[in-house]
Amino acid sequence: KNQVEQSPQSLIILEGKNCTLQCNYTVSPFSNLRWYKQDTGRGPVSLTIMTFSENTKSNGRYTATLDADTKQSSLHITASQLSDSASYICVVKRGATNKLIFGTGTLLAVQP
């Protein structure tokens, strides 16, 4: 079954600290993997898109990694800020279709 699982479900960290969010997927065939940030009550905003051949991709303080062999991805946030408080959603695009498979997200709260 084509699924995307994220962990942890929720996370609380102090401002300035780093954190890493995990994503495991069973989607096949694989096309690409995306990380989105979704503020409460808003639409998701893309952070990164990674293809099969890419291991690491950065966007400012956000760094995503992809291990296509183990079907795992992580999103590392460096020097967290209060504005990083949001839900982070891992999305895998299934090859040969336009279908995006969404994880349930990790809810991150950054406290002062």
Add this chain to the structure above:
Amino acid sequence: DGGITQSPKYLFRKEGQNVTLSCEQNLNHDAMYWYRQDPGQGLRLIYYSQIVNDFQKGDIAEGYSVSREKKESFPLTVTSAQKNPTAFYLCASSIEGRNTEAFFGQGTRLTVV
């Protein structure tokens, strides 16, 4: 400004009534999508359209209908046949292609009262 706009932001509907959610984009994207988001679940695809005058059912199309008469517009109607319509609805658009980004609107929160 270029972007994708959903309206209204909040919508209340009485049971048994149909309601239409608006989605407009000026990004010149061919593909448009409607998703439903419920607490504790990933986004689920309702309908998608890859070209004007054509659309396909997603995973949870029952109780919903769409039209794509113009490239810029992809309205979603939630009919009275939808058993549990209270949810957050998200519209998205993208250029056709494997690694293109999907842009989302700000969402419409529908509540059935």
